[in-house]
Amino acid sequence: MSSLNITVIGGGAAGFFGAITAAETFPEATVTILEKNRTVLNKVRISGGGRCNVTHACFDNRHLVKHYPRGERWLRPLLNQFDAAATVRWFESKGVPLKTEADGRMFPTTNSSETIIDCLLDTARRLGIQVRTSCGVTSLHHNGSQWELRLTGDETLLTDRVLVATGGYPQLPSYGWLPDQSEPLQSPVPSLFTLNVPDSPLLSLAGVSVPQARVQVAGTKQQQQGPLLITHWGFSGPAVLKLSAWAARDLAAVDYRFTLRVHWVPALNEAQVRDELQAFRQQNGKKQVSSQNPFGLPNRLWQALVAEAGIPETQRWADLPAKQQNRLTEQLTNGTFNVVGKSTFKDEFVTCGGIALGSLNPDTLESRQHKGLFFAGEVLDVDGITGGFNFQNAWTTGYIAGKNLGR
Structure with a gap:
């Protein structure tokens, strides 16, 4: 029996966290990350002035969700599976302790986003996750039992499961390569x-x-x-x-x-x-x-x-x-x-809008309309205020999609 192929589209925080969680949960699966840019984790690198505001020291989830202008009620039960405290524990278990500043923002004690990037890259490497850069996806179709991805350079890739973690797009046509969902896209506009x-x-x-x-x-x-x-x-x-x-x-x-x-x-x-x-x-x-x-x-x-x-x-x-x-x-x-x-605001572009939350299974983040297609991170119609909340959304949704990609 051939192993399960899982493809993650987007090499940002949500994409890496989803890929790592999938590889840890389903060790027999082959996991690949596709990133259209030449480098991965670019937003992680510039966040917090190059220090990476990993999360916020808000450990009461009822209070934490109040920092999300869009997605508050939807995100609340997901945080029961992976919240800010879980984020802190996860990074500490990988040898990356976090510290809390006076305003509640949490950073690596090294004050360098490279620490977070190295942690994610090393963990992905240890788990055998393949990372392909300069590799954009131009279309995504279901053909029978598998997903067919058309890549830049006219390459075609077949895979069993797909996690879309591309981040937010500034304009509606940018979502055109995705299959239609059960609910229309929420039109993207800038936030922050x-x-x-x-x-x-x-x-x-x-x-x-x-x-x-x-x-x-x-x-x-x-x-x-x-x-x-x-x-x-x-x-x-x-x-x-x-x-x-x-x-x-x-x-x-x-x-x-x-x-x-x-x-x-x-x-x-x-x-x-x-x-x-x-x-x-x-x-x-x-x-x-x-x-x-x-x-x-x-x-x-x-x-x-x-x-x-x-x-x-x-x-x-x-x-x-x-x-x-x-x-x-x-x-x-x-x-x-x-x-x-x-x-x-600096380089931390955030969009409000994206994949309508009602088009996903709220327990697994799988598309209701397309089996084997999952979403995580800022591509969703969820966005937080500044202070580590958007990264927390990436870790939470990446983790939950990753836990379910191989089921």
């Missing part, structure tokens, strides 16, 4: 991006950040809070990235042109900010408004907000007209910025 604000009066403050700010898409309920970074082109930082993920479809629908509202001191409401300014004014009457502020904001940012409120640099608190004080309150609590477009 920064905001371009070309006429922002704050562009000269690039590099200045605040530990907490609230950002909101004007006219909607879409808002997020967290660290905010001023950039040469607009805004970035966790608050903006979270907003871009949760509002991904809404922002695509308006072609990334909208009004962003920023509350620079979200611990206080407008009335409290007004009271704080009044109290500060009474105690610091002789001082210039631009020289110091009661909210602990970076000095350069405070000075810019004061200027935006139309307050001269030499203006003293005691002589500040009520109208200008009201304008300053408005700048602090409800600053408005015209967003015109977006930028990819």
Whole structure:
């Protein structure tokens, strides 16, 4: 009896994890990874500034799934099989301990993504997994009992089982080589991006950040809070990235042109900010408004907000007209910025959309319509916010598909 042939399309995190799990679970199977690029694990290499944000130290799965704008309910039972704690144990069992940073992100203790890449490559090599690079797949068809893959260079490959782990595609036609599923594809749009604000009066403050700010898409309920970074082109930082993920479809629908509202001191409401300014004014009457502020904001940012409120640099608190004080309150609590477009966050391009979750068996990740065809990773309509959650989706879904590929 010939051994089972398993082919994994995509040499990223989900593809490698699925291949390794399949090879460990079904040692008699022949497992091959096909990667269209010249190198594998490219996203792993650049993640976390080259350190690889492997997962997040969130070990309560009910809380963990709250970090996925799409796929939360679907992912919840899958995490019972392989969650963040299992990820930590898996890498430690391979000699790669992880460490937790203050914000919950987990990295290898070496601070190098190459450690994760070496671990996955060495494990695949030890298990006899064949890795073929510069090997894209142009079509995928079921012919009787096997799957027929047409490769770049007109080569044809026959295999028993297929795991598609190609990552997300930016446009719908890119999925055209896949057989149709029982549910239509969820149209892909970008997630995790920064905001371009070309006429922002704050562009000269690039590099200045605040530990907490609230950002909101004007006219909607879409808002997020967290660290905010001023950039040469607009805004970035966790608050903006979270907003871009949760509002991904809404922002695509308006072609990334909208009004962003920023509350620079979200611990206080407008009335409290007004009271704080009044109290500060009474105690610091002789001082210039631009020289110091009661909210602990970076000095350069405070000075810019004061200027935006139309307050001269030499203006003293005691002589500040009520109208200008009201304008300053408005700048602090409800600053408005015209967003015109977006930028990819570093190189960590993430898509919302992809294979509809309802088209898969939720226990095995096998296609309901095509036996022997499985999916894992970002090609699915699952995406997380920044912080290790997208990798956790890759490890979890890769593991579960891998466990079932040989059944």
